[in-house]
Amino acid sequence: MTATPDARPRGTRLPRLARRKQLLGAAQEVFVAQGYHAAAMDEIAERAGVSKPVLYQHFPGKLELYLALLDEHAEALVKIVREALESTTDNKLRVQASMQAFYDFVDGEGEAYRLVFESDLRNVAPVRARVERANQQCAEMIAQVIAEDTNAPAEEAHLLGMGLVGMAEVSARFWLSQHRPIPKDTAEKVIARLAWRGISGFPRTADQG
Amino acid sequence: MTATPDARPRGTRLPRLARRKQLLGAAQEVFVAQGYHAAAMDEIAERAGVSKPVLYQHFPGKLELYLALLDEHAEALVKIVREALESTTDNKLRVQASMQAFYDFVDGEGEAYRLVFESDLRNVAPVRARVERANQQCAEMIAQVIAEDTNAPAEEAHLLGMGLVGMAEVSARFWLSQHRPIPKDTAEKVIARLAWRGISGFPRTADQG
């Protein structure tokens, strides 16, 4: 525990682009494990088997390095949610696929979801903007579908979309933090049913209090 | 903007307990506005119209000061959710009241909800523990109600509870961040309906895939 897993082979020389990718990999490990603030540039460099100035030859600063990773994974989230919604025109299946998308994202390699869902840098404008944008894009896409089959006003559809996003995100993170108490597809189905029954009732009943 | 709102009347002497409360107030303002890391003890002291050592006569360190506030508001959240659930035995009304509880919490004085829902210190164990505990207590209470009227296994009930918590939390934060695009009670009702229709379907259908 005290001794670091001792990093990559020290001393190797790499072409620029390969090094950059490797640095991103090392940075991701450290940022995910420690969060932005507790992560030290020294440690990232060491993890990559390289000295600190190398890091600064590839990224202007700590923040930019972080943003590069954040962009990558925020876009990945939006992408898989979009693909889930485009995978069918049956809204019930769409809900199921969307929930699965969130669970897949959270269950993805290296717990990278933490960068998007648990960033300790949301108070910094560019980070906040990216995180909110990803969330809103997901919610917006879902709201679109809801609005098509519903007489709910746009603002309500947006709110509902965000509600479903929150449901998926928080429940998926919980499921993972509890070390998968139930099989993944079961969790997805349970949540998908909750979501589907929730919104499928809206067309007829939305005009009454 | 550059000049600080210039704090409380400098130089006044206060009895210990009054000072402590005032310090907590100042600290909350700064922590909420800046987050833990960007908040400086100097600034909190200045905000309270006091010098730094005074702060340290009341709290052993920055972390403890933060934890004091976090505890306060985390407990407040659990409390209002509990009261919402105890306010009636009609589950539909319980859902409505619970959602309202979250919206009230987020809409509360000074945006204090940020300490619980947007802490930039979740990577630190005692903070993480408190935030997760509050969330889980809320989810647990809701799961309890679900389990009573449902044949869903305990783990699924927990997951559903956390899903509803996430729905409420995320949608409420979104609603506030958008500067209340719709009236609060409308938002509550929309989300409550989503939640209620979602879970009310579970008793009969939970045993099928």
Add this chain to the structure above:
DNA sequence: CGGCGGAGTTACCCGCGCGTAGGATGATGT
């Protein structure tokens, strides 16, 4: 074989911000 350029290194600077030592000042009891 000489020198050019990119890849890496060591060793350092320095600002920020938490926490503290030591002194002043006003209330309180005798």
Add this chain to the structure above:
DNA sequence: ACATCATCCTACGCGCGGGTAACTCCGCCG
């Protein structure tokens, strides 16, 4: 009036960590 205690202040120590200056080392091209 004088001691005493609690409250509060000015001024500083000091470690941590982001970022940089200056140098080395190796392959390659002419």
